[in-house]
Amino acid sequence: xxEVEQDPGPFNVPEGATVAFNCTYSxxxxxxxxxxxxxxxxxxxxxxxVYSSGNEDGRFTAQLNRASQYISLLxxxxxxxxxxxxxxxxxxxxxxxxxxxxxxxxTVKP
Amino acid sequence: DVKVTQSxxxxxxxxxxxxxxxxxxxxxxxxxxxxxxxxxxxxxLIYFSYDVKMKEKGDIPEGYxxxxxxxxRFSLILESASTNQTSMYLCASRPPPGGATxxxxxxxxxxTVV
Numbered sequence: 015x016x017e018v019e020q021d022p023g024p025f026n027v028p029e030g031a032t033v034a035f036n037c038t039y040s041x042x043x044x045x046x047x048x049x050x051x052x053x054x055x056x057x058x059x060x061x062x063x064v065y066s067s068g069n070e071d072g073r074f075t076a077q078l079n080r081a082s083q084y085i086s087l088l089x090x091x092x093x094x095x096x097x098x099x100x101x102x103x104x105x106x107x108x109x110x111x112x113x114x115x116x117x118x119x120x121t122v123k124p
Numbered sequence: 125d126v127k128v129t130q131s132x133x134x135x136x137x138x139x140x141x142x143x144x145x146x147x148x149x150x151x152x153x154x155x156x157x158x159x160x161x162x163x164x165x166x167x168x169l170i171y172f173s174y175d176v177k178m179k180e181k182g183d184i185p186e187g188y189x190x191x192x193x194x195x196x197r198f199s200l201i202l203e204s205a206s207t208n209q210t211s212m213y214l215c216a217s218r219p220p221p222g223g224a225t226x227x228x229x230x231x232x233x234x235x236t237v238v
Contacts (some may be wrong), residue, residue, distance in 0.1 A: 021165065048226075057214060057229035058167070101166070110225060112218075114159075117167035 017041060020115035027028050028123055031092045035118045037102030038084045044113045046105035047078055052117065057089050058101055061087075092122045126151050130215050130230035137237050145233050147215030155218045157195040157197035157227070158182075158190065160211040167214065173198055174220075205237045 021035045027033050039047075047064035060068040062069065064085050069079075075088040089096055102115035131146035149156065155174050159167040161183075169182030172189040178188050186208060191199040198217075202209055215230040 046225075054234075059229070060226045063226075065156075099232050111169075111172075112157075114167040116164055 016115075017106075017113045018115040019117055020100075020102050020118045022116055022118060024121055026121045026123060028092060029092055031122075032088065032090050033092060033120065034089075035087045035102075035120075036084055036095050037086070037115050038082075039102075039104045039113070040083070041063055041106045041113075042080075042083060042102070044083075044104045044106045047076075048103040048105075048112075049074075049076060049085075050101040050103055050114075052101055053098045061100070073100055078119040089120075092120075093124065094122050096120060097122045125220050126228050127145065127228040128217055128228050130213075130231050130233050133231060135233060135235045137205050137235065139204075139206060139237055141202075141205045141237075143205050143235065144235075145200040145202075145213055145215075145235070147198045147200070147230055148215040149198075149215075149228070151217060151219075151228065153193065153217040154195070154226075155219050156192065157214065157216040157218070158188075158198065158200045160184070160209075160212045161214055162211050163231075170200065173187055178179075202235075207237050209235065210237045211235060 049061040050058040051061040052058040068077045075114040077086045101117045103117045104113045130148045157172040158170045173192040189201045213233045216227045218227040
């Protein structure tokens with residue numbers, strides 16, 4: 015079983031749609047959680063950290079469920095510019111050993 | 125503006141060649157990483173370093189070595205390039221642990237071994 019698993023997609027949604035991605039992780043001792051965004055042929059960049067209480071940044075909402083060992087990312091009112099691959103990242107021991115999911119590809123269409 | 129810079133965007137090398145990938149960061153971070161990214165597999169850690177002259181193996185160190193002689197520079201070396209090392213290579217740096225710290229990536233080096 016992979017340490018971090020994501021649905022690879024692709025997710026093809028119209029502008030304005032709400033889309034949600036899930037990510038599961040295997041190490042119950044994991045400490046830190048993140049969503050990174052990677053545009054085509056570019057490097058990953060931090061989208062948001064995921065906190066235990068859940069957190070929101072504009073149209074983006076991240077949730078953590080420790081009991082079920084998954085994190086989620088919700089994007090509301092999708093924009094064309096949201097088209098990218100979204101990487102789920104788990105830091106098992108908060109010691110820099112980041113574990114990446116393979117990514118979920120999102121395409122937002124006009 | 126923080127920066128992680130990789131020496132090449134694209135490289136084509138022949139099988140058996142020794143290949144050097146260079147990475148420099150300007151954020152004074154202790155921790156630096158080398159990943160490779162392949163379709164369907166995500167980012168896999170090759171090596172990381174938490175201080176000058178220190179290195180730790182990641183998940184897939186075979187066929188690779190690293191060098192960290194200065195804090196700002198972390199080099200990945202392919203001792204004898206093989207076609208299965210054709211991949212996108214990403215360097216990253218990160219502050220020491222202690223909270224949810226962001227990793228910063230270089231722009232990537234797409235290496236093709238022929």
